[in-house]
Amino acid sequence: MEPAPVLEALPQPTEDSFSVQATQVTAQYDKYASLRSNRAIKEKRQLTWKEMLLGDSIPTEFEAQVADWLDQRDSLRKHRLGASKSASMLLDSVDATMWTGKIAFGSEREEFDLIFDSSSDWLVVDGVECKKCEQSYDPSKSTLSKQVGETTRDANMERPRWSELNGLIKFAVTESACVEDFEFFLIKDQDGLDEPVDGILGLSRNHPHLLTQEKGNRRGPSYMMGLKNAKLISENTFSFFMRPYGKDSAFDFGKPKSSRMRDEEELRWIKLNKDFFWSAYCQGFAIGDLENGWSWGSVKDEAEIVTDNSIYSMFDTGSSQIIIPQHYFAAFLEELYSQMKDKEYELADGYVVSKCYDDFPTVNFLFDGYWVSIDADEYVVDISKTGDRSICVLLFG
Numbered sequence: 001m002e003p004a005p006v007l008e009a010l011p012q013p014t015e016d017s018f019s020v021q022a023t024q025v026t027a028q029y030d031k032y033a034s035l036r037s038n039r040a041i042k043e044k045r046q047l048t049w050k051e052m053l054l055g056d057s058i059p060t061e062f063e064a065q066v067a068d069w070l071d072q073r074d075s076l077r078k079h080r081l082g083a084s085k086s087a088s089m090l091l092d093s094v095d096a097t098m099w100t101g102k103i104a105f106g107s108e109r110e111e112f113d114l115i116f117d118s119s120s121d122w123l124v125v126d127g128v129e130c131k132k133c134e135q136s137y138d139p140s141k142s143t144l145s146k147q148v149g150e151t152t153r154d155a156n157m158e159r160p161r162w163s164e165l166n167g168l169i170k171f172a173v174t175e176s177a178c179v180e181d182f183e184f185f186l187i188k189d190q191d192g193l194d195e196p197v198d199g200i201l202g203l204s205r206n207h208p209h210l211l212t213q214e215k216g217n218r219r220g221p222s223y224m225m226g227l228k229n230a231k232l233i234s235e236n237t238f239s240f241f242m243r244p245y246g247k248d249s250a251f252d253f254g255k256p257k258s259s260r261m262r263d264e265e266e267l268r269w270i271k272l273n274k275d276f277f278w279s280a281y282c283q284g285f286a287i288g289d290l291e292n293g294w295s296w297g298s299v300k301d302e303a304e305i306v307t308d309n310s311i312y313s314m315f316d317t318g319s320s321q322i323i324i325p326q327h328y329f330a331a332f333l334e335e336l337y338s339q340m341k342d343k344e345y346e347l348a349d350g351y352v353v354s355k356c357y358d359d360f361p362t363v364n365f366l367f368d369g370y371w372v373s374i375d376a377d378e379y380v381v382d383i384s385k386t387g388d389r390s391i392c393v394l395l396f397g
Helices: 049-054 061-077 085-092 210-215 223-229 326-338
Strands: 017-025 098-105 110-117 123-126 146-156 161-172 178-191 199-202 238-241 249-254 279-287 310-314 345-348 351-354 363-367 370-374 380-382 392-394
Touching: 017 110, 061 345, 098 249, 110 123, 178 223, 223 249, 279 326
Parallel strands: 110 199, 123 178
Antiparallel strands: 017 098, 017 249, 098 110, 098 161, 123 199, 146 161, 161 178, 238 249, 279 310, 279 363, 345 351, 351 392, 363 370, 380 392
């Protein structure tokens, strides 16, 4: 008689989750710049008698502040981002929602600051051959790195742009969260990624693009799945704990930490599309009172994006704004300001620049039957030079 098989317990994850400190840095490129509306969305103010007699429009104090802000932004584009304290502060207050975390590479455990981007796929890091990169990784100095591909490719985004070389590596977010033989790309040449950013850690999903499924799925290997397959985390989940600029923020791989939640009982799970991106359909919005709700009307030739009065929406950690489709943007702003006493604002450089009123309402978006609320202090940002709230930007575009 053969001995009865011995049942062995499967190895259990050593941790429920791992955390990485998140750092908010000055945004260096804007992937959604082409989607932000720059159309005129309100009637121009009527000219005074003096202006009509002289033939020139005399800017109001607010209009002058908007023009000054635009001049500063235009000037900054001609210089390296973060070159001065004032430059960094100006951009931080509007664009800086790129979150980086430190990743250790190879046997030398050399650390690099990577953008944790939920709408990118591959792991890419500045390589030693890159002449435009300040800190770069040299695989030849590590016993745990090797090249597996000779072919380079161009990864073209609106910004940045880079060419890459394929390889394998051991890397980690903590001493006990290392993943071996992880495929990545080494940047050989690039434009648009400057210090303190050394690369990107992609966190997109392993599905074809919902709106272009015929192109198939080309997602790179997932670090989160690598941790799960190595039984280093208990569940296939990652979380972002984002706090205001200057306060501690974090990424968590594995089971979400209830200690970071305002109230664990308020946690809701939203049904997502089977998509490359973390996407869902938004069924509508409400300004202030939830009874003041609106669904999204149909738009000619946009059936893929607008379905059953719901719009295709992405949750993206690499975006600094909530982007409203241009077909609805003017009506959305009109409804927003109709809840307030005054409404002096301009659409400038794709941003809603406004006076810093004290009565901005809460904005709510409906996903899978749940309301996601955005309070005023989360979408109204003071961009005045002295911090006196004389001019603000709304993070809607």
